Amino acid sequence: MHIPKIGVLYSRVRIEEKKIFAELDLRGVQYDRINDEEAIFDIGNPDPWLQYDLILIRSLSYARGLYAARLLNSWGIPTISSATAAEICGDKLATAAAFHRAGVPQLQTRAAFTVESALEAIEEMGYPVVLKPVVGSWGRLLAKINDREAAEALLEHKATLGSYQHSIFVIQEYVKKPDRDIRAIVIGDQTVAAMYRYSDHWITNTARGGAGEPCPITPELDQLCVRAAQAAGGGCFGVDLFEHPEKGLILNEINHTFEFHGAQPATGVNIAAKLVEYVLEQAGVSPYHFAARIGSGNGVVA
Numbered sequence: 492m493h494i495p496k497i498g499v500l501y502s503r504v505r506i507e508e509k510k511i512f513a514e515l516d517l518r519g520v521q522y523d524r525i526n527d528e529e530a531i532f533d534i535g536n537p538d539p540w541l542q543y544d545l546i547l548i549r550s551l552s553y554a555r556g557l558y559a560a561r562l563l564n565s566w567g568i569p570t571i572s573s574a575t576a577a578e579i580c581g582d583k584l585a586t587a588a589a590f591h592r593a594g595v596p597q598l599q600t601r602a603a604f605t606v607e608s609a610l611e612a613i614e615e616m617g618y619p620v621v622l623k624p625v626v627g628s629w630g631r632l633l634a635k636i637n638d639r640e641a642a643e644a645l646l647e648h649k650a651t652l653g654s655y656q657h658s659i660f661v662i663q664e665y666v667k668k669p670d671r672d673i674r675a676i677v678i679g680d681q682t683v684a685a686m687y688r689y690s691d692h693w694i695t696n697t698a699r700g701g702a703g704e705p706c707p708i709t710p711e712l713d714q715l716c717v718r719a720a721q722a723a724g725g726g727c728f729g730v731d732l733f734e735h736p737e738k739g740l741i742l743n744e745i746n747h748t749f750e751f752h753g754a755q756p757a758t759g760v761n762i763a764a765k766l767v768e769y770v771l772e773q774a775g776v777s778p779y780h781f782a783a784r785i786g787s788g789n790g791v792v793a
Contacts, residue, residue, distance in 0.1 A: 495544035495774035497522040500530065500559055502551035506752040510763035511547070518767065527555045537566040545569045545774040547766075549748060553581040553626060556748055571770060572747035576724035580747040583625050583661050586723070590742055593722035595715065597742040598733070599664040606646045609660035613642050619665040622646075625656055635665060666733045672743065673706050673732040676754055676762055677720040678769050682713040682730075684760040686753070703757035711740060719745050727766055729754075 497520055501508050504524075515522050523543075527550045532540075540546075546563055548570050550556035560574035572580070579585045583600075590597040601616065603609035613620050613636065622645060624632040636642045649657040675685040685706040706712075716730045719742050729749025735741045751762040 495776050498543040498546040500525045501549040514763045514767040532562045547571050572726045576747045579723045589722045595718045601662045603660045606650050621663045623661040625659045668733045675716045675730045677716050677728045678765045682716045683765050684758040686757045703753045705758050
């Protein structure tokens with residue numbers, strides 16, 4: 492039987508990477524840890540990379556992960572996530588467009604390219620609104636705009652920063668959610684874990700101090716999250732949802748290189764193990780091949 496070799500492209504060994512490495516070690520999987528600061532991609536000579544059956548991309552940098560996936564996929568090397576998924580998830584307008592094509596419920600979103608048109612869009616939507624960067628994570632650079640004076644100041648400030656990305660204005664409705672949102676983890680075609688993220692602040696990311704507790708995975712939640720994952724190209728994702736007071740469950744964002752240091756202990760689900768099992772399946776080997784090494788394919792790693 493062919494024994495796959497996996498590459499894990501990472502920026503920093505965080506809690507998530509430690510757990511992933513531990514699960515790979517537990518199963519006796521052949522793998523290399525590849526620091527993206529040291530990685531070199533020779534466009535004319537992909538041979539050093541062809542030893543891998545699949546590469547799991549855990550880069551902190553959206554750009555590094557995206558371009559690595561583009562090159563690796565062009566050489567026929569599958570990645571989790573794929574370049575397509577990275578492109579969709581890493582760009583909030585690409586995400587909104589993909590959700591719209593798939594017909595999944597999402598926040599009302601508008602885009603504008605000048606201060607004047609952005610202000611007009613905000614006025615049409617009505618205050619408050621949320622202004623987002625087109626590329627960003629961990630709840631950074633989000634702004635809740637409550638009135639025209641704040642809108643004018645923020646838009647002018649972003650436009651003055653100079654980067655083309657700051658002149659692409661992503662405007663979304665503000666949802667009066669019940670002091671929480673939902674983070675769900677999709678692996679393949681299943682929602683494997685979900686948690687509520689609570690915070691006194693309107694931004695509930697655990698990276699910003701939000702606290703988590705288990706959220707029941709209802710058929711509605713599972714179906715919506717899987718549809719969102721399929722819209723993003725399929726694979727493994729962290730899906731963020733709101734409980735809209737009128738519309739019910741509604742999609743906010745989807746993340747391809749998701750963190751789970753909060754979700755794993757909050758839900759009791761060994762997300763790292765499930766991610767590694769999926770990696771092995773996509774590399775062409777049943778995870779049951781490695782199950783005998785650990786007694787089962789779902790061992791818990793502290």
